Amino acid sequence: MPATCLVVMGVSGAGKSTIAAHLADELGWPMAEADEFHPEANIAKMSAGTPLTDADRMPWLEALRAWIDERGAAGESVIVTCSALKRTYRDVLRRAGSRVRFVHLRGSADTVGGRLSGRSGHFMPPALLESQFADLEPLDPDEDGVALDVTTSPEAITDTALDRLGLRSGGHTGAGHDTNASG
Template sequence: MVVIVMGVTGAGKTTVGRELAEALRWRFLDADDLHSPANVAKMAAGFPLDDSDRWPWLAAIRAQIQEAIERGEDLVVASSALKRVHRDTLEVDPSQLRWVYLHAPREVLAQRVSQRHGHFMPASLLDSQLETLEVPQRAMPVDVTPPPAEVVARIREGLKL
């Protein structure tokens, strides 16, 4: 099975995804690691990605998901997957995939992003991500204002993992 933890910057995709994978003893993939150097440089300079930037990145994520499913490997993926078309692209086999939508009030997200150090995504891009976000209809919504351990417990309970 593959669980994709998605949401805007500051939602805690990496933190929650990593903790969920550790709790389940599954492999974890941070989709940010698959961005091209050009994408990272563009975001670091304060410019949002457009879909032409995202397609090769989404293809790389999809390939990782496909390989995991083919091997029968359980995987947790942290990915923004902001638009429905992005999620549709990643949905290799809907029967083997679950979506978790991490969300919080803008103020919480902004505070988290402003406190991050060493991440290429500047706080200035939060609003563009919120504008781009198409709230998923087929995902388990999870408020991420509680501590990560509580968020992970809610996900495990909601997905019966």
């Protein structure tokens, strides 16, 4: 059975790092932050308030996929945080040798914006949130994953993700797709 990669996705401020850390603790899988795979030029653009282009994102997504492949080749399941806003970005990740599954954290612009404005020490300025919502494409029915509302507690979101993905106890990969999950 191939290794699994859970991609915790959504706009900046949705809670990707928090939920990914909870999932990593529950499953005992290593976790990576996609932000760490950005080249310096991308970080400089975002820090300056300039949205990244698709061309800017491709090397970043390819580097992340290479990491997933490296871990998967060793038989290791992993969790990554990645905005993965567009289907084309998710398709790059889905080309990994591992089974790639998505946990889409969704919330309103008001909810997420409130979280983002209270965050410090991150290169993504709140002004870019509008462009992220404009780019966001929900999971399609053929994409393996769940969409969960961010207004519940991190523990509840984690529990719901594990249940709906069939990953409760033992870390098996489960089956199915549930984009209508509300948390």
